[in-house]
Amino acid sequence: MDLAELVLRGNSLVRAHDEAPDLRASASSFLDCVAGWESFTVEAASPAAERVLGAAMMLNPDIRGGRSRRTVVLDVNIASGTLVANAARRVREAVETDWLIAVVVNSLTDADLRWNIDGVDSLFVCHHSSSSEGSQSAHDGVGVTSV
Template sequence: MDLVELMLAGDRNVRAHDRSHNLADTARSFLDCVAGWDEFTVEPASPAAERVLGAVMMLNPAIRGGRSARTVVLDVNIASGTLVANAARRVRETVQPEWLIAVVINTLTNADMRWSIEGVDSLFVCGASSDAGETHYSSQHSLSVHAL
């Protein structure tokens, strides 16, 4: 995949959220990915992630945005991890996290997802619900990961 294809794929993933059912599916994918995790806040890494977080909060009003000792950084796409790393830095500048996890819905590259992102304890790629059966990846072993 060349750079233009990468950018187009990311744009398609973001624009898909213009359709309410796709936005709801992505929100459900996030909720499935974090099922069983307690008492955390969500920091969106991008404007697209803010939209998803809004949908997540509508589906589960117990989910809160913001920064806390237990924070999940949310993003829609990942290619290099820069947006996630920037969000992690914002969290760490505000609070001393107990754990800081990143959950991303779509990966844009075939990169080995065991790589780490600066400031993030673990990275999980959940895949949209249309990707049922997709493998979840973790950059580290601090939390268990379940398959959709």
């Protein structure tokens, strides 16, 4: 996938959230990824992630936005990890964290998903969306511990 295709794919996935079923699907995918985790807040890494977070909060009123000692950084797409790293920095500047985990709904690259994102303890990708692969279920998401 070249850069233009990457940008188009990312924009397409964000624009899909203009349709309620797609927004609900991303919110449900996020909730599946964090199912079983307790006592955490969610920091959106982008405006698109804020929409997914709002939908997730409507589906599960126990989900709380904000920054705390146990924070999940949420984003819709990941290509380079810059937005996630910036959100992680904002969280760590605001609070002393016990753990900071990133959850993204879609990976836009065919990379092996062994991300090392500064300030993030672990990364979970709910789907892997690329030009050559279809989406995986959230239960097949990738968890990677940073070094």
